[in-house]
Amino acid sequence: MIKLFYSGTYKVRHELINEDNILDMLKDDMRSKIVGNVKDTVYASEGVQLKNNKNVLYIGGFYYEKKHKNKTVCENVVYEELKQIDKCDIVIANLMSYSAIASITEIVYAASKNKKIVIFCDPRITSYNVEGEYWFPILTVKQLCSNVEVKFVNDEDEIVKYINELKD
Secondary structure, eight states, X not given: OEEXXXXXXXXXXXXXXXXXXXXXXXXXXXXXXXHSSSHHHHBOOSOEEOSSOTTEEEEEOOSBOOOOTTOOHHHHHHHHHHHHHHHOSEEEEEESSSXXXXXXXXXXXXXXTTOEEEEEEOTTTOOSSTTSSSHHHHHHHHHHOSOEEEEXXXXXXXXXXXXXXXOO
């Protein structure tokens, strides 16, 4: 079974989400589309088998990561998500929007661990020109790791389709 770590920005600002509204606020998030429901992407778990691809186990990231004593919320997220990347077989990075700073950090970390990385980019945002977004981290990751693929796509449905077609 393929262990998948997904990296990408949330479409809803964090300060608008709380435990009472999270299922509604994240129902259209990419993680929910990948897994097949919102509930299994909210709280940390050891993994969730995808509804539309039984070959794939979603192991992170989650909105609420496992809590550890003596760590701040931010330290918890970093600690847990780096552990999830350590355990995964593939990192899918969604760079279809601007300001995906955490995702950039996650793909650089994944490259340092020689993980398979598939980066999805919007050609209207990212180009290999100085004016384009993400060219520097993408080229850096490609220098660090030979197992990196970059896909230019027009919408996030193509990411879901790619994941649903993954095979061992």
